[in-house]
Amino acid sequence: MKECTHRDQIRDVKPRSHACGECLKMGDTWVHLRLCMTCGHVGCCDSSKNKHATKHFHSSQHPIMRSIEPGESWGWCYIDEVELDFA
Numbered sequence: 724m725k726e727c728t729h730r731d732q733i734r735d736v737k738p739r740s741h742a743c744g745e746c747l748k749m750g751d752t753w754v755h756l757r758l759c760m761t762c763g764h765v766g767c768c769d770s771s772k773n774k775h776a777t778k779h780f781h782s783s784q785h786p787i788m789r790s791i792e793p794g795e796s797w798g799w800c801y802i803d804e805v806e807l808d809f810a
């Protein structure tokens with residue numbers, strides 16, 4: 724199994740909001756929220772129309788996000804494409 728080699732980029736971040744700021748600006752809606760573990764950016768998931776979490780990875784190169792949906796503690800490394808556990 725592949726291992727994530729980017730855990731050193733995980734910071735003690737808190738979500739700035741429980742909303743996708745970029746979708747709010749556009750007047751759009753989202754499905755689920757993802758938190759960037761490097762800078763605290765909150766973006767919407769790939770099931771959402773605008774995929775702002777993935778766009779944030781491409782623009783910032785911050786590799787690791789986690790779900791901030793209630794009861795969910797999984798994360799994802801975009802570079803290694805492995806699931807992480809933040810429980």
Ligand SMILES: [Zn+2]
Nearest residue numbers: 727728729800
């Ligand atoms: Zn990784």
Ligand SMILES: [Zn+2]
Nearest residue numbers: 743746767775
């Ligand atoms: Zn969004």
Ligand SMILES: [Zn+2]
Nearest residue numbers: 759762764785
């Ligand atoms: Zn980030």
